[in-house]
Amino acid sequence: MNEITTHPGEQELILHYYGEADDPAALEEHFKTCAACRIAFESLQTTLNAIEPPEIPRRPETYGSDVWARLEPALLPGHRQTIEGRAHRFLWWPVATPARLALAAACLALPIAGFIIGLLWRTTPQPAATHPGLVADIVTPEQVRERILLVTVGDHLERSQMALVEFVNVEGDRDVDISSAQTWVEDLLASNRLYRQTASEEGNTAVADLLEELERVLVEIARSPSTISAAELARLHERIDERGILFKVKVLGNRIREDAQRPLTEPTS
Amino acid sequence: MDGSDATAVAQARAGDHEAFRLLVERHSRAVFRLAFRITGNEHDADDVVQETFLRAYRQLGRFEDRSTFATWLHRIAANCATDVLRERQRRDARGPQRAFSSALGRDGWHDDTDESEMTEFPSVNDPGPERLALGSEMRERVERAMTRLSPLERAAFVLRHFEGRSIAEIGQLLGLRDNAVKHSIFRAVKKVRGALEPVLRPTR
Incomplete structure (x- = not known):
């Protein structure tokens, strides 16, 4: 001492x-x-x-098995599924049939339409509400526009997440054809740019920054040759992994979707 | 297969999914606990658990036997959890100026209360039922103070204060030198003290 x-x-x-x-x-x-x-x-x-630890929420006895059940599909080679259960119904990668592509195009068109509606809403003067107590009295056009934007960005992030999950699960011993992935990625890129600009104009830096980061990844995939070696594919996967972009897209996408489901405002009595 | 992590890791590396399942089942709860401590949010913690094992699986080839599997796994989890905090902080930094922005700002730790609007708290020396409310008010104050910490300050503080991890361990988990961990803890304690001491100061 x-x-x-x-x-x-x-x-x-x-x-x-x-x-x-x-x-x-x-x-x-x-x-x-x-x-x-x-x-x-x-x-x-x-x-x-005086600073006591917050109570740890209880997890069921089966928690480990539950985690594994959600995780396993993403780990099995050749098993094109994502961790998210909802992605199971959208397994496009292995067989990009014309019908699936048409469905995909329709899905892509929806959020873009929503986005355009949002822009129109922004510039169209709204008539004054005349019926007290109706939604029109308590929900402003601004709120509706914001909500449309939330929904469309949430959808965009979900589709981006699915596309990226599928892409990182692609495997190959020799040359790998990624042309169908690139078609998707180019579509996502177009909408990504629109949403990024809007989020930026709205002052929503978190969304704008994430979309910018996502755009860099999408551009990298889109600009790669349509057939790449297994080593190049592994390097692309590694870069996606290192950036943690999938995780970020998932976290923000989940939040946006949750927020988009909340009521715009409480009804007046 | 014996029960050790090292054996399971070796088998998982060789492509044995059952061995990786064993590791997931064995470590999920501990990873959840760590993730919840750092993020303070149940749903984020579940996401972190999932992402941690996914990253661990992909990076299994990079795992070196210099540390235990649990330490390596917790390091991945701590990184995922601080990523979540960074994302949350970037989002919250915008403030509640717009509906689009504010709609994204709701979660268990979101702080939209101005310090000046906080209620007066009874001193710890006050007798009566007010004391009963102090515990929950303290927790709220702690939560609010925690939202003002940087992701690393928060992670270092909760690992030291709530988890009882040593500075060396925290450094290993967060990939920081001991001095950086200490300074993160010092700053965190200073901020949390600043928020709590008005409540704890005895009335004169």
């Missing part, structure tokens, strides 16, 4: 509280003769002792 010649600062007291001080015995000895330091430490103790 060394004798303390100067009063310990707040940082040393914090380390002492957590049992990480270099010389705890010297500090304790110092507290015996220095009331100011002892009081400072007791005050810190009182505050930190």
Whole structure:
């Protein structure tokens, strides 16, 4: 134990509280003769002792198996499924038939239509509400436009997530044809640019930043040759992985979809 | 197959899905706990668990036996969880100026209460039923204070304060040097103290 010649600062007291001080015995000895330091430490103790850990939400006994059940489809080679259950119904990668492509085109057209409606709504003057208590009295055109934007961006992120999940699950020992993925990616790119610009204009930097990051990944896939080597494919997968883009798209997409389902406003009585 | 992680990892690397299933089932709860501690949000924590195992599976070839599988896995989880915090912070930084923005800002830790609007709290020395309310008010204050921490400050603080992990362990989990961990904890404690001390100060 060394004798303390100067009063310990707040940082040393914090380390002492957590049992990480270099010389705890010297500090304790110092507290015996220095009331100011002892009081400072007791005050810190009182505050930190009052911070209790939030209760950990209970998970069922089957939690591990549940996690595995959601995870397994994404790990099985040749099993083109995503972690998200809802993606199961949209397994387009292995067989991009004309019917599936037509369905995909229709799905793509919907959010774009919503987006255009949103833009029109922004510029079209709305008649004054005349029936008290009706939705028109309590939901503004601005709110409706924002909601349409939420829904369309949420859809876009979900489709992007599915496309990326499928892409990272593509495997091949030699040359791999990624042309059908590129067709999808180019469609996603077009809408991505629109949504990014709108989010940016709206001042929504979180969405704009994510869409910008997503765009870089999509551009990289779109600009690759239509047939690439297994090594090039692995490098693309690695870059997607390192950026954590799939995870970010998933987290923000989930939130947006949840928010888009909430009522616009409480009805008036 | 014996029960050790090392054996299961070796088998999973060789393409044995059952071995990876064993690892998932064995470690899911601990990863959830860590993820919840860092994110403070149940749904985010579930997402982090899923993403952690997905990343672990893809990076299994990079796992080196210098650390245990659990440490390596927790490191991935801590990274995923701080990614979630960063994303949340970027979103919250915009403020509630627009409906589109504010609709994205609701979650368990979102802070839309101005400090000046907070109610006066009874001192810990006050007798009577007001004391009963203090616990929950304290928790709310802690939650609000936590939203003001940077992702690394928050992660370092909860790992030290709630999980009782050593500074060296936290450094390993977050990929930081010991000094960086210490400074993150110092800043976090300072901010949390600033939010709590008015409540805890005895009345004169």
